[in-house]
Ligand SMILES: Nc1nc2c(c(=O)[nH]1)N[C@H]1C(S)=C(S)[C@@H](COP(=O)(O)O)O[C@H]1N2
């Protein structure tokens with residue numbers, strides 16, 4: 001059942017010197033709603049460090065396996081290594097091409113432990129403070145050629161990117177690839193991972209189908225009442241639909257608003273400080289004098305929005321869109337969009353913002 005799965009590609013050219021011109025013109029390569037990150041750039045997302053990096057690193061494979069095993073890092077390195085050049089796609093809308101990983105194939109490790117016939121799911125568990133995890137159907141994990149990565153670009157994987165042992169799941173949003181992998185558990189019934197359970201990220205996570213979020217679970221009458229009262233502060237309102245509504249003066253400080261829909265909404269003077277607006281939709285919204293202090297705006301879309309007088313100090317902008325074929329946003333001299341927060345934008349969006357800022361003065 002567990003065949004040899006990883007296609008081995010040789011990548012001798014350093015990762016940050018790859019010529020992308022051929023790839024970028026290939027239209028089918030970038031999944032819908034994604035932007036290409038700058039050459040050689042690998043953004044940091046989620047947890048920054050493992051729970052305990054001093055203790056020796058091991059990988060335990062247990063659950064519904066024939067013989068549970070714990071591999072030391074050295075033992076993993078002694079197993080046959082496979083190379084893989086991979087396009088990664090983060091749910092917050094940035095992608096990066098041709099990332100050269102090296103490590104042990106999941107199939108290889110499962111051949112050593114054996115798998116019981118009842119095993120249908122596989123959970124990857126991290127050595128991190130929140131015991132971060134993500135899961136897949138076992139058959140899918142194998143079919144996708146999941147890799148237990150130890151090296152990146154010819155060197156041991158960096159700590160902040162999940163070194164020394166990281167799970168890499170090709171052709172799924174990158175949240176399926178767990179950093180600081182410590183345990184692989186074979187299960188009969190699925191167990192939702194951290195982001196899937198906490199943030200409503202889609203459990204299937206196929207970027208080609210834009211499987212970013214599960215359907216929202218907010219009670220519609222409650223949502224209508226909160227919209228009428230304009231009180232969102234500190235509430236969990238993921239994926240709420242506020243499109244075309246008048247929410248001027250909204251208090252949304254500290255609210256959890258991932259994937260929320262504010263398209264064409266009137267939000268003059270609203271306060272989103274400290275809110276999580278990851279992948280929120282603000283296309284053509286009226287955001288004059290809004291406050292976004294310290295807000296998470298990763299993957300948020302401001303195409304055609306009015307940001308005159310808005311304050312984005314300290315906001316995080318990985319994968320954020322300020323202009324696209326859906327329109328440019330509007331800035332003026334009173335808009336506060338400090339240069340020091342622009343670093344995580346893609347090159348295209350950096351250029352858009354810089355042009356808008358010049359025009360605004
Ligand atoms: N342990 C752990 N693994 C994790 C995460 C995390 O927060 N903790 N975040 C996931 C998400 S959402 C993404 S996009 C990638 C980011 O990996 P990077 O920081 O190396 O780019 O790791 C995934 N694996």
Ligand SMILES: [Mo]
Nearest residue numbers: 045090091175
């Ligand atoms: Mo992510």
